[in-house]
Amino acid sequence: MGKTLLEFQSTKGDVLPAHKFGTHDVVVLKPNKADVGSPSLGQGVVYRLKDSSITVAFEDIPEDGLNSPLRLEKVANEITFRRMKDALIQLSKGVHKGPAADLVPVLFGEKSPTVSKKEVPFTPFNSNLDHSQRNAISKALSSKNLFLLHGPPGTGKTTTVVEIILQEVKRGSKILACAASNIAVDNIVERLVPHRVKLVRLGHPARLLPQVLESALDAQVLRGDNSALAKDIRKEMKALNGKLLKAKDRNTKRDIRKELRTLSKEERKRQQLAVTDVIKNADVVLTTLTGASSYKLDSTSFDLVIIDEAAQALEIACWIALLKGSRCILAGDHLQLPPTIQSAEAERKGLGRTLFERLAGLYGDEVMAMLTVQYRMHELIMDYSSKELYDSKLKAHSSVAGHMLYDLDNVQRSSSTEPTLLLVDIAGCDMEEKKDEEDSTLNEGEADVAIAHARRLIQSGVLPSDIGIITPYAAQVRD
Incomplete structure (x- = not known):
């Protein structure tokens, strides 16, 4: 039931170049010089991304072929x-x-x-x-x-x-x-x-939040009695495999292989029973x-x-x-x-x-x-969508209806923190959109306006971690 985590880095150990891998993506592992259609060494799920590495969780990964340069390819999740x-x-x-x-x-x-x-x-x-x-x-x-x-x-x-x-x-x-x-x-x-x-959470552990892993099927199966028995069987099989390597007599080898087949069948049965028990009891x-x-x-x-x-x-x-x-x-x-x-x-x-x-x-x-009671936004922000989409049925809870930026600790009341909703019209300001090399849209002028406003908020005491800047285009985020 366990997964193997492999961490991949650049052969030079540098920061990785720009890429489109994301957590939970399905990837295949191949030798670096392999042809596009060549067989993979294994398939896994991206578990963690860092500036200089990508960690992938594999169900099974062969021991051969991992000591030479490798590459990861993102693939469609056909399942x-x-x-x-x-x-x-x-x-x-x-x-x-x-x-x-x-x-x-x-x-x-x-x-x-x-x-x-x-x-x-x-x-x-x-x-x-x-x-x-x-x-x-x-x-x-x-x-x-x-x-x-x-x-x-x-x-x-x-x-x-x-x-x-x-x-x-x-x-x-x-x-x-x-x-x-x-x-x-x-x-x-x-x-x-x-x-x-x-309860039990089904799913690949690499796709789950760390705080729910104890509720995952894999974790609960490992804690079960049948899983413990399956583990004991695997230990016994390992010992028998050792004996098989040393055995020289044909009859002895035949008997060991027969016992290994029986134990393998029992191990699979116990593992399946462990899964069934967890789901049945949830x-x-x-x-x-x-x-x-x-x-x-x-x-x-x-x-x-x-x-x-x-x-x-x-x-x-x-x-x-x-x-x-x-x-x-x-x-x-x-x-x-x-x-x-x-x-x-x-x-x-x-x-x-x-x-x-x-x-x-x-x-x-x-x-x-x-x-009909919303707990997220100032009533002025809510008002438009309530009228246009929800027949004016939405009401802001008293805890948020009038809350302001300057109500936050250590935030000053200023021209930047007073507006609940601020719309900046840049029409006619020569801020033209353009495309980057990946055909994603960006507008440097709009980015400058957003950054300038964020800086004014920070100067008024708003923490950078409390500011979100959202754009629909990847190029606008990068540049």
Whole structure:
């Protein structure tokens, strides 16, 4: 179950040149002089990036070939697309049995959702929930097959999701909790851990936050009894391999090989039992949407599937998880930007519309509740989106409604810290955009304006670590 970490540096030990590797990228390792189509030494996931090195986590890596210059190549994660295609094929054949047999017709609009008018009372684990969060949780708990949690920015959507999970665990439900990204899944794990929920996080350790690794499947398997037995078997196999090397008699060699085959079979069985035990004993299994297709979940069905950030996920990715449950809750905001679709044809044929958006349009308030108190931004910043997107339903919580930069410790009140929202129009200032060698856009004039304003904020006492400068272009960040 363990992974091998290999750290790669320049042959000269210098700072690495500009590259496009990122954490969680799938890469293959090859001899430096190998042809493009040549076999790789192994495949892994980028675990850590430094200025002068890249660390990659490998499932298996050969001992040969590592002492000469090597190169890493970024490759497409074909597993993700294969898993989505498999779910699509399963749907196209019709889902007539299995845990989702009654749910699928509802999600395709062929059967109306069962909605309970009765409010479900509950004692919250989080005493700080606001009225809209409590209302949404009650509605979610009363749902029979489908519920949509509409959470605009800063309204505590994930806080509400965590409370729903805790309430469902209390009711005895077995839950599959997913999101499109690893960071969103890890966020839920972090919030559940203090409540001592029996949970397990599926996924490659290199893709998980360090603070959730103890909850990961690999870590829990290693702590189990069956894993300890498997380890003992491996020790015994190692000793037998030593005897095999020394054995000279043909019959002795044959007997040792026979015993090794038996032990190998038992070791695999124990390892699989260790995985099965962890998943079976967990009340909550957490993974990405594509991770939900893992063979480790093949024999497991769930009372409830929860998908966070559902409005940022492709519909077909959602189906990977949904086919494993009899009831679902989707949390998201279909009024924010959907996932990026690069194919115009795919977007035209429906991939540009998320499952959350489709169901919101199909059933509306019948199955949906909106969170209306936001805890992130000054009401002036919130006001535009509230009016234009949310029918003026958003209200800023008193803790943020009027907060200002100069309310921070050691920050002076000045012309730079007084404006809540400052728009700088650079039209007609001869600040033209241009392209760099990688065809990314940059505007040096805009960068100068942003830097000048940041410097004025720092002079007023704002810490550099409290300032964020955001741009949609990589070239603008670099230059």
